[in-house]
Each structure stands twice: as structure tokens, then as C-alpha cells.
Amino acid sequence: PSGQLSLMDSDENEQGLPPVPKKLHAKNRIKLVQRLKEVAPNSVVLFQGGHLINHYNTDTVYQFRQESYFLWLFGVREPGFFGLVEVNTGSSLLFIPRLPEEYATWMGPIPTPDDVTEKYGVTETYYVDQIDEILAKRKPENVLLLKGLNTDSGLEINPAEFPNRHGFSVNSAILYPIISECRVIKSPEEIELISNACAISCSAHKKVMQSISKCQFEYQVESLFMHTCYFTGGSRTTAYTNNCSSGCNCSILHYGDAGAPNSKEIFAGDMCLFDMGASHSGYASDITISFPVTGKFTSNQKIVYEAVLCARNAVINSAKPGVSWVDMHVLANKVMLQKLTEAGLLVGEVDAMIEAGLSGILQPHGLGHLLGIDVHDVGGYLPNTPPRPKQSYLKNLRTARILEEGIVLTVEPGCYFINALLDKAFADQNLSKFLNKSKIDEFRGFGGVRIEDVVVITNTGCAVLSPLPRSVEEIEQFMEQQIMD
Structure with a gap:
């Protein structure tokens, strides 16, 4: 429908998929940051996106579906990403997996950090193995992680795992109710x-x-x-x-x-x-x-x-x-x-x-x-x-x-x-x-x-x-x- 394209920043891409609504996800990040400034200034929020799931012990994988909170914030379609949002500035960072050269043979061109920054409209993009380095440079008072109970399924969402988690002040209680409430009222x-x-x-x-x-x-x-x-x-x-x-x-x-x-x-x-x-x-x-x-x-x-x-x-x-x-x-x-x-x-x-x-x-x-x-x-x-x-x-x-x-x-x-x-x-x-x-x-x-x-x-x-x-x-x-x- 013609109305859909009004939300987007570009025409349909070469795969025929609707383009990523970058402005929508940017607005979602602003909405979250505005709420968090009241309770957790000088913090950063670290999210872990979804990953591929195999059919038991086979090499066949289920069709990928992005983790919902990550999708709401960043619109990312690929697996293996992390994302960070700075509460004070609203800056948004994505961390992408460092893929091996043979990936290009089987799955197509390997996106660069600049490609990802442009595609998803974030401030900067780095590799997943740089998370600790970037966190250390930004020196947040707290790293807010997503942990909470889904009252429909009775299942908990697990917080992001990163190598030097114990080297930072981590809080996994603040974020879940705030971001969940943000998702209730639709734009x-x-x-x-x-x-x-x-x-x-x-x-x-x-x-x-x-x-x-x-x-x-x-x-x-x-x-x-x-x-x-x-x-x-x-x-x-x-x-x-x-x-x-x-x-x-x-x-x-x-x-x-x-x-x-x-x-x-x-x-x-x-x-x-x-x-x-x-x-x-x-x-x-x-x-x-x-x-x-x-x-x-x-x-x-x-x-x-x-x-x-x-x-x-x-x-x-x-x-x-x-x-x-x-x-x-x-x-x-x-x-x-x-x-x-x-x-x-x-x-x-x-x-x-x-x-x-x-x-x-x-x-x-x-x-x-x-x-x-x-x-x-x-x-x-x-x-x-x-x-x-x-x-x-x-x-x-x-x-x-x-x-x-x-x-x-x-x-x-x-x-x-x-x-x-x-x-x-x-x-x-x-x-x-x-x-x-x-x-x-x-x-x-x-x-x-x-x-x-x-x-x-x-x-x-x-x-x-x-x-x-x-x-x-x-x-x-x-x-x-x-x-x-």
C-alpha cells in the first residue's frame, strides 16, 4: 500500500523487501531515553539481538525472527547483533559479528560497519568483539540490561551476555518495565x-x-x-x-x-x-x-x-x-x-x-x-x-x-x-x-x-x-x- 512508503527513508531495496523504517526506530529510541533520563542518567543500555536456532543437532536452521525488543529499538533483520543506547546523549550503536571470509561465498557480500550504520540509521557501528573497549571508553555509571517476565508466556527474557560484564556496574531491574510500557502506546x-x-x-x-x-x-x-x-x-x-x-x-x-x-x-x-x-x-x-x-x-x-x-x-x-x-x-x-x-x-x-x-x-x-x-x-x-x-x-x-x-x-x-x-x-x-x-x-x-x-x-x-x-x-x-x- 502506498501509505507504507511514507514511513520510510528510501525506496524498496533490491531484494524487494520494504525498507527499514529508520525514523520509526529512532523515535522509539528517543521515547526510551526520555523515560530513562528520569531514573538512570549517565547510563547506557545494552541489548542483545536474536540468534539463529538449529533444528536440534542438524545444520538446518529455523527461519530467523528478531528478538522483539531489539527489533522495536533498531529494526535490525539479521542475527548476532548487539545494540547500545546512551541515555544522556541518545547516541545509538550497533555491534555486528565479525564474519569469516567464506561467509561471502555462501551468504553474499559481508556488510561493513558503515553499511550497517547507513542501513539502520544509527550513530556508529562496531564489531561485537569491541563491546568491552567501547564501554570502557564511555565510562557509564551503569550498564542497564533487559531482564523481566513475560506475563503471557511466563518466560523470562535473558539479559545480554558480554565478556567483561563483571567489570561494569550492571543493573537488570530498571529497564524491563520502562521499555515494556514504552511499547504499549503505539505511535x-x-x-x-x-x-x-x-x-x-x-x-x-x-x-x-x-x-x-x-x-x-x-x-x-x-x-x-x-x-x-x-x-x-x-x-x-x-x-x-x-x-x-x-x-x-x-x-x-x-x-x-x-x-x-x-x-x-x-x-x-x-x-x-x-x-x-x-x-x-x-x-x-x-x-x-x-x-x-x-x-x-x-x-x-x-x-x-x-x-x-x-x-x-x-x-x-x-x-x-x-x-x-x-x-x-x-x-x-x-x-x-x-x-x-x-x-x-x-x-x-x-x-x-x-x-x-x-x-x-x-x-x-x-x-x-x-x-x-x-x-x-x-x-x-x-x-x-x-x-x-x-x-x-x-x-x-x-x-x-x-x-x-x-x-x-x-x-x-x-x-x-x-x-x-x-x-x-x-x-x-x-x-x-x-x-x-x-x-x-x-x-x-x-x-x-x-x-x-x-x-x-x-x-x-x-x-x-x-x-x-x-x-x-x-x-x-x-x-x-x-x-x-
């Missing part, structure tokens, strides 16, 4: 890149919808989506494992892994739930569509779909700065449960259902998550933000933040008929009293519905970055038109 340039990834994904999702009658198996849907993203949008990878579920598989929340590799045959009576998002220019998208294979909703499909759609619409109409994400989750649950009650699947008061935890039976996951360079982006739970709620129906929320302008997140309510959870609910008197068993049993094997959009919080509300046919009428009209074409 206009970042929002444009995310919008671009969403546009690529939406085009591919529409292609899937118009071609579903030609897809006999779920993996053909996955193939078509990935091909469309790459062929028409230049998106080489998706942001996460593709979930191309149909029929009963739609109730498997993380379907599509190695044990269930999108392999089921698609049948005419199935609902489809396709959760796929392109990654482009380092930024993710995360979009889910649900629709009937035939292009026409049955009465039961319409009941579930519209319950989820009403929940989605309620959140999009209510989300704005100052609103609690916890309240948005509860709102979505209440709207969905009310619609299911009106359809005869549930009985009783919706507020009582919420307090009893019934919403967690039908929608075990949270309403959505922060999105950016990572599909589950950092910043969900940080110091000085609301803690993870303890209630059973809220414990899976990936954040409890108060919304602010510039936050990008997903809105993804869902309704699933998961046998293990339904059996648990029917065995619990506190839950079973809300369930119309004969009606619920009609939906065993139905699977589920999820509608997932990417939104950005604006100064007055929120804007959807993933425009797709969403209402029953829009979906049926779109698919009828495409089938006729």
Missing part, C-alpha cells in the same frame, strides 16, 4: 504498519471466504491464506500458528498445532472458524472470521453467531480512553449470555450467571490482548497497572489495564461448546441450574464461533483496523456474490 507510524498487516490479512480472509467451496480440507484453507498474504502482500510469515478449524474442531481454542494440523475434511454443514494473521514489517495482525461453509446460516448457526457479534459490537461501541478492559470483558460476556438466554439455551439472571462463572464455560479465554510486534504484545501486567483479577471468570484476561489513546488490542469474544467444560458445568449445581440441557445438547458437536478484530483506541473511542463482512447479512451477501462470480 502513528506503528499503527500504520499494523494497519498494513491487517489489510493484507483481510484480503486473504476474503479470498478464503470466496474460495471455500474449492477447499476440501482445512489445510487447503491455510495454504490459500498464506499464499495470498505472501504473493499479494509480501508477508512471508504469519504472526502465529494458523487455526483453520471447521465443524467440531471450532471448539478447540488452539487448533492447528502439530497434533491437529488443520487436517479435517470440510463438510457443507460446517461452521468455519479461521484464526490467521499476517506479520509484515515486523508487526503482527490477529484476525478471526467465522462463517458457514454454504454461505447461508442455519437457525442454530445464526443464534450463536449473532450472540457473539452483539458482544463484539457492544465492546467496539464502548471502548475508549478511561474505560477498564475488565469492564469490557464483563460487558461482552453479559451481552452474549443475554442473547443465549433469549434463544432458550440458558435460563436465569445474567448477573448471577457471571458471578457463578458460567461465562468461563462458554468463553474460557479473555476478551483480547495487546498487539504490536508480538501478537500477544508486552505490557499486560506491569508495575503501576491493575493486577490480574482473581475471579474465576476473569483470571484468563491478558490485561486489566485502563484503556489509553494509542493502545492497539484485539476484540475477540467467542462462544464454544466444549464437551469437557459442558460436562463440568452439568455436574456443578451452581452452574447447571442456568443450562437448558435439551437445548445445549443440540449444540454438542457444533464447535464454536469467534469474531476477532484489531482495534486502536482513539481520543474518543476505538477504530477497527480489520474491516471484513461481519453481520449475518454482510457475510451471506458477500459469499453469494462471490459464489455467483
